[in-house]
Amino acid sequence: MHNRALDPRCSRRSPTSHHPPHATPSPVCAGSGPFVAQPHSLVVVSATTALLTDHYELTMLQAALARGTAGRRSVFEVFARRLPGGRRYGVVGGTGRLLDDLESFRFDDDELAFLEHNSVVGGPTLDWLSGYRFTGDVWGYGEGEAYFPNSPLLIVESSFAEAVVLETLVLSVLNFDSAVATAASRMTTAAGDRPCIEMGSRRAHERAAVAAARAAYIAGFTATSNLEAGRSYGVPTRGTSAHSFTLLHDTERDAFTAQVDSLGKGTTLLVDTYDVEEAVRLGVEIAGPELGAVRLDSGDLLPQAKEVRALLDSLGARDTRIVVTSDLDEHAIAALAAAPVDAYGVGTQLVTGAGSPTAGMVYKLVARADDDGTMVSVEKKSEGKISHGGRKYALRRRNARGVAEAEVICVGHEPVDASAEVRSSAEGAEFLAERPLLVPLVRDGEIVGREPLAAARERHERSRAELPRTALKLSRGEPAIPTRWEDRP
Amino acid sequence: MHNRALDPRCSRRSPTSHHPPHATPSPVCAGSGPFVAQPHSLVVVSATTALLTDHYELTMLQAALARGTAGRRSVFEVFARRLPGGRRYGVVGGTGRLLDDLESFRFDDDELAFLEHNSVVGGPTLDWLSGYRFTGDVWGYGEGEAYFPNSPLLIVESSFAEAVVLETLVLSVLNFDSAVATAASRMTTAAGDRPCIEMGSRRAHERAAVAAARAAYIAGFTATSNLEAGRSYGVPTRGTSAHSFTLLHDTERDAFTAQVDSLGKGTTLLVDTYDVEEAVRLGVEIAGPELGAVRLDSGDLLPQAKEVRALLDSLGARDTRIVVTSDLDEHAIAALAAAPVDAYGVGTQLVTGAGSPTAGMVYKLVARADDDGTMVSVEKKSEGKISHGGRKYALRRRNARGVAEAEVICVGHEPVDASAEVRSSAEGAEFLAERPLLVPLVRDGEIVGREPLAAARERHERSRAELPRTALKLSRGEPAIPTRWEDRP
Numbered sequence: 022m023h024n025r026a027l028d029p030r031c032s033r034r035s036p037t038s039h040h041p042p043h044a045t046p047s048p049v050c051a052g053s054g055p056f057v058a059q060p061h062s063l064v065v066v067s068a069t070t071a072l073l074t075d076h077y078e079l080t081m082l083q084a085a086l087a088r089g090t091a092g093r094r095s096v097f098e099v100f101a102r103r104l105p106g107g108r109r110y111g112v113v114g115g116t117g118r119l120l121d122d123l124e125s126f127r128f129d130d131d132e133l134a135f136l137e138h139n140s141v142v143g144g145p146t147l148d149w150l151s152g153y154r155f156t157g158d159v160w161g162y163g164e165g166e167a168y169f170p171n172s173p174l175l176i177v178e179s180s181f182a183e184a185v186v187l188e189t190l191v192l193s194v195l196n197f198d199s200a201v202a203t204a205a206s207r208m209t210t211a212a213g214d215r216p217c218i219e220m221g222s223r224r225a226h227e228r229a230a231v232a233a234a235r236a237a238y239i240a241g242f243t244a245t246s247n248l249e250a251g252r253s254y255g256v257p258t259r260g261t262s263a264h265s266f267t268l269l270h271d272t273e274r275d276a277f278t279a280q281v282d283s284l285g286k287g288t289t290l291l292v293d294t295y296d297v298e299e300a301v302r303l304g305v306e307i308a309g310p311e312l313g314a315v316r317l318d319s320g321d322l323l324p325q326a327k328e329v330r331a332l333l334d335s336l337g338a339r340d341t342r343i344v345v346t347s348d349l350d351e352h353a354i355a356a357l358a359a360a361p362v363d364a365y366g367v368g369t370q371l372v373t374g375a376g377s378p379t380a381g382m383v384y385k386l387v388a389r390a391d392d393d394g395t396m397v398s399v400e401k402k403s404e405g406k407i408s409h410g411g412r413k414y415a416l417r418r419r420n421a422r423g424v425a426e427a428e429v430i431c432v433g434h435e436p437v438d439a440s441a442e443v444r445s446s447a448e449g450a451e452f453l454a455e456r457p458l459l460v461p462l463v464r465d466g467e468i469v470g471r472e473p474l475a476a477a478r479e480r481h482e483r484s485r486a487e488l489p490r491t492a493l494k495l496s497r498g499e500p501a502i503p504t505r506w507e508d509r510p
Numbered sequence: 511m512h513n514r515a516l517d518p519r520c521s522r523r524s525p526t527s528h529h530p531p532h533a534t535p536s537p538v539c540a541g542s543g544p545f546v547a548q549p550h551s552l553v554v555v556s557a558t559t560a561l562l563t564d565h566y567e568l569t570m571l572q573a574a575l576a577r578g579t580a581g582r583r584s585v586f587e588v589f590a591r592r593l594p595g596g597r598r599y600g601v602v603g604g605t606g607r608l609l610d611d612l613e614s615f616r617f618d619d620d621e622l623a624f625l626e627h628n629s630v631v632g633g634p635t636l637d638w639l640s641g642y643r644f645t646g647d648v649w650g651y652g653e654g655e656a657y658f659p660n661s662p663l664l665i666v667e668s669s670f671a672e673a674v675v676l677e678t679l680v681l682s683v684l685n686f687d688s689a690v691a692t693a694a695s696r697m698t699t700a701a702g703d704r705p706c707i708e709m710g711s712r713r714a715h716e717r718a719a720v721a722a723a724r725a726a727y728i729a730g731f732t733a734t735s736n737l738e739a740g741r742s743y744g745v746p747t748r749g750t751s752a753h754s755f756t757l758l759h760d761t762e763r764d765a766f767t768a769q770v771d772s773l774g775k776g777t778t779l780l781v782d783t784y785d786v787e788e789a790v791r792l793g794v795e796i797a798g799p800e801l802g803a804v805r806l807d808s809g810d811l812l813p814q815a816k817e818v819r820a821l822l823d824s825l826g827a828r829d830t831r832i833v834v835t836s837d838l839d840e841h842a843i844a845a846l847a848a849a850p851v852d853a854y855g856v857g858t859q860l861v862t863g864a865g866s867p868t869a870g871m872v873y874k875l876v877a878r879a880d881d882d883g884t885m886v887s888v889e890k891k892s893e894g895k896i897s898h899g900g901r902k903y904a905l906r907r908r909n910a911r912g913v914a915e916a917e918v919i920c921v922g923h924e925p926v927d928a929s930a931e932v933r934s935s936a937e938g939a940e941f942l943a944e945r946p947l948l949v950p951l952v953r954d955g956e957i958v959g960r961e962p963l964a965a966a967r968e969r970h971e972r973s974r975a976e977l978p979r980t981a982l983k984l985s986r987g988e989p990a991i992p993t994r995w996e997d998r999p
Contacts (some may be wrong), residue, residue: 075709075714075735077749080773082822084751088768090758097754122716135741181758188752192712193719220564223681224868227562227611230682246678248568249561252624260566262573263677265875266587268888269579269670279577284569295891369868370683378862379713399757402784443936 045465063385070122071132075189076141082182083146091149091182094396095310096388097481099161099175099195101168105203105377107497110488112206112481113174114236115198116164120468122190128153133464154185159463162415163204165239165481166458167488169428169500173413174382176459188384196382197229198372200374201236202238204351206485208367209241211355216364218259219245220346221372233372239477242367254474261289261316261344261366273300277307287313289344292329293320301329305336314342314363323360330361331381350375351495388412398433409506417487418505425487428504431454436507521985522798560621560642564678565630571671572635578689580638580671583885585877585901588650588664588684590657594692594866596986599977601695601970602663604687605653609957611679625825638994641743644672648952650959651904654691654728654970655947656977658917662902663871665948670878677873685871686718689863690725693840695974696864697856698730699982700844705853707748708734709835710861722861731856743963750778750805750833750855762789766796776802778833779911781818782809789819794825803831803852812849819850839864840984877901887922898995905944907994914976917993918944925996 104111107366128136128150136142136150168174177184209217212510220235224229234242234250240433244259245251251258262280270276272293280288286308292315293299294323303311315333317325322345333341342363350370351358357365368377387410388398398410411432418427429436462470485492492501534879574580593600617625617639625631625639646668657663664680666673698706708726711719711734723731733746740747740849751769759765760786769777775797781789781804793801803823806814811834821831831852839859859865876899877887887899900921907916918925951959974981981990 070716072738072741073711073719074737075711076737076740076747077735077747079737080749081751081755081769084768084772085755085758087772088759088764090764090768093758095754095758132741136736139735139740139747141740141747170936181754185752185754188754189711189719190716191717193714196713197715204984222562222564222678223873224870225682226686226715226721227559227679227682227717228680228717229686230562232715234684246564246566248563248565248624248630250626251565251630252561252621258565258628258630260564260569262566262570263674264890265584265670265677266570266574268875268890269582269584269878270577271880275577275579279573279579280570283573285577288569293890351909369870373867378867379858381713381858386757389758391760401753401757403780466864510763 030412041208066118068125069127069129070125070190071128071438072135072152073122073190073193074186078186078188079142080144081185082149083142085181085185086146086149087390092180094390094394095179095184095386097177097183097184097188097384098173098387098413099191099382100171100173100382101380101382103170103381104500105200105379105381106375107493108203108207108377109309109494109498109501110167110169110206110485111172111199112202112240113162113164113166113168113195113199114202114239115194115232116161116175116462117471117474118198118232118235119194120190120462120471122194123155123159123187123463124468126153126155126187126190149182150186152468153183153186153189153248155179155463156466157183158461158465159470160459161462162458163460163480164472164477165479167425167484167492168480169502169504171409171430171504172428173415173430173459173460176412177384178412181386186441192382192384194232196380198232198236199380199382200378201233201372202240202481203380204371204375204377205237205240205242207351207495208349208354208365208371210485211351211358211495212365213358213431215362216243217241217354218243218344218366219247219365219368219371220366221368221370222247224369225372230372233490235474237367237371238474239481241478256474261314262291264291264294264318267291267294274303274307277304281308281312285298285313286311289314289316289342291316291318293318297325297329298332301332302336305333305338305341310336310338310340312338312341316344316346316366318346320347321458322353322357322362326357326360326362326369415458417458419454419456419487421454423454423487424489425502426489427502430506430509432483432506521885529656541901545560555894557614558618558621559614559679560613560617560681561624562641562682567675567677568625568631568639570674571638572631574670574674575635575638581669583879583883584668584670584875585885586666586673586677586873587662587876587902588680588871588873589660589662590869590871592659592870593989594689594868595864595872597692597696597866598981598983598987598990599656599658599692599695599974600688600869601691601729602651602655602657602684602688603691603728604721605650605664605951606672606960606963606966607687607721607724608680609623609951609960611683612644612648612676612952613677613957615642615644615679629971633836636672639675642672642675643955643957644668644676644952645955646672646952647950647954648959650951651947652949652969653961653966654968654969654973656973656981658991660898660905660919660993661917662708662919662948664873664951665902666873667901670728670875681871681873682744685869687721687725688869689867690722690861691729691970692869693860693864693866694726694729694731695839695970696840696984697854697860699974700840700847700984701854702847704851705732705852706730706843707732707833707855708736708857708860709855710857710859713858714861719861724963726856726860728970729964730967730970732847750803751780753780753783753807754771756783758779763792763796766793770797770801775800778803778831780805780807782807786814786818787821790821790850791825794827794830799825799829799999801827801830803833805833805835805855807835808834811842811846815846815849818856844984857956869988904947906947908943908945908976910943912943912976913978914991915978916991919993919995920997921995923925
């Protein structure tokens, strides 16, 4: 299927490919997630993702095929010109989903019939699409990795034709998932050791909700309300109850009794349907001090949490936790740091990226072959937008204390590792350590970058931990580390 | 499949159902869209939508089943407490998609195995879910209809059990699609007679992008870049070209020649890769005055459009159109009203709801039966959130000139039509006309509300046209008409 020798399009490809030797492959997914035996095999995906694509990708393909330029070896790069919303860092999300979607990117009879019937493209292009398999290489920042303006987040190297048709899908996945992961990371920072639970499905498109739950988990959320995220990706799922459940019953006592009888004393009771104090007393009366938690979903949460904590303690329910929900964002979470809150349920603000619902990443051609196969760096020249042509390599430079201090981008060739270099500074000699950021995701069309979701979650934790403290500020500001373009031998 | 007599759960249902007799059924979809022979049959959906659901819906179900209250006849209502972002009106989007998703809401072996393996719910609940079919009734505002705070946008009437499990899916679909439709309507208002083309797929989750294209079309957009929206829903698709296409070629002349040769003189050339003036001259040189359009994607669009228009005219290309893109929102579109622009391509701001990426709708239990079958209105009482219990009916009141002047909501019983009433006003006697807003969507579990997408688009156009002029203001403000609660015999 990915045999290059069998694919006539590959004859146009440059024989050279550029695997960064310092980038070790991520562990191949062993098919086991934390909660489901075979999470990847259970991902619910449509038969093909090929039409999740902008019309112009295919008309450009047609024109390039006709002109004889479609086979020119090309390097496309995904990057963001800036971090949205004055954020200090971004978080890469969606890489794993993208690999799944890439595998399903096929033009079958239905897709081709649609394209033909609507005259999107003509016969030769349809023929080309009917055999479409991506046979090139993809490198990318590991999922969960922090990123900065101009970080080369994904590099797609193949013929122009094979790469251009992936633009829309690549950006859709990375822009949405990264927006959510970035917002989620700020929330889990603000929450500190207290768990954050993702509850935003109802405020996002029904499929985007699943991706949001997954992205939030990568960025440190402990669980989600979304069952499909549990099934597809093994994210732990959790639930409390809604006002409707209380209102269904003749009395709050009936409702609480029904819930505790069925779900156990460890359940979480929603206590703000009528009177919070009465409900808390009732809950402890019914479940005893083993009552798992109470949820507050309205009102002024800071004083209310204090009152409820005092009440629970006075009733002997010292281990009963307090869960708060109610349109929380990272600032509201931070403002509750002094409140006796045990867990945060976060919904709307998470799935909408807390004010930045898309990451603003773009997919740009940065290099392509000319007629004799020489790779040429290319970039747009018009006013208002700055691009940097050429194949990129990226390193995160850390100081002797392991704190990140720069995003180093080298153009055109792989940088010599400067880890052993000694730098003179005001404080004396300092060792620099540099960490390569691009890992192989697809090699000769074969997906090599699959990993368990837990690996992305751990990567995020490590990556965030090495950022300077300013990165964790919630206020608007500059990126936590500068992006440096270096030209090394 | 929807035979109530065969379903033991139906024995608990009240025999009375409340079809508003003044709401005529929407035309059943004849299976034909504007561009595809069988759009509905081609919708790419996963096998089941049942796990696009919050964990707590199923645990509430379990507790209610155990308590014996799950079969209580219940009325759930979708409404929004406010319009986001100081908007003057909202636009209902997603109804048609919701009906598709509802039809696919089934718990098959895979779903049940996941729920069992993860101990989400236990045996009796799994048994109940395995036979799940929605057998109740749903009414809703027609898709494309304008709405206001507290408009009863969707009413689901069935057993508690059957309705509660739909909460997450209902809200996901309506919240996202309505947010996009609402933003889109403001954009098409700002654009006036100039066409708006949806190009935001890359800035939204890949499946949400398809829904966004559909919602934008309902709200007056003329086309989308998204091919899946063309295939699934018959939305016309369009494309221009990207900077990568120009950069692929050795010269801009090569690129433009390739594009015009392959796609015809009517194509749209992207002219801002290098120098706009040179590119426009080159485009007209290659395609002649029949050049379809040029696209501007950067720079100061107002003066640039004027310069390009003058240049095109001076070159004899008087019919060549100017398409602008570049992070447009409704305000940017309005600001270009005086520029010689022929079409707007709108991306990021559209798919992210132009600052309001979710509509904030909620799904609340407003009435339910007690033990002897009597329906009881219910509502949450705690501070901070106001709800109104009871089954709602809604009318849009219009004055003698056909201009909407109030959203009239009646609780508990169907209002007598006041269309024939005469009201004394300062200007003399005035005839009131009231238009019922709720149409039947599902009756006894059978979907009756399907309609062609064009019907929703036309409904939106009519609905917006009858709003007072203040509704079309883009500034932040109050809803264009008040919501009035009336108690009529």
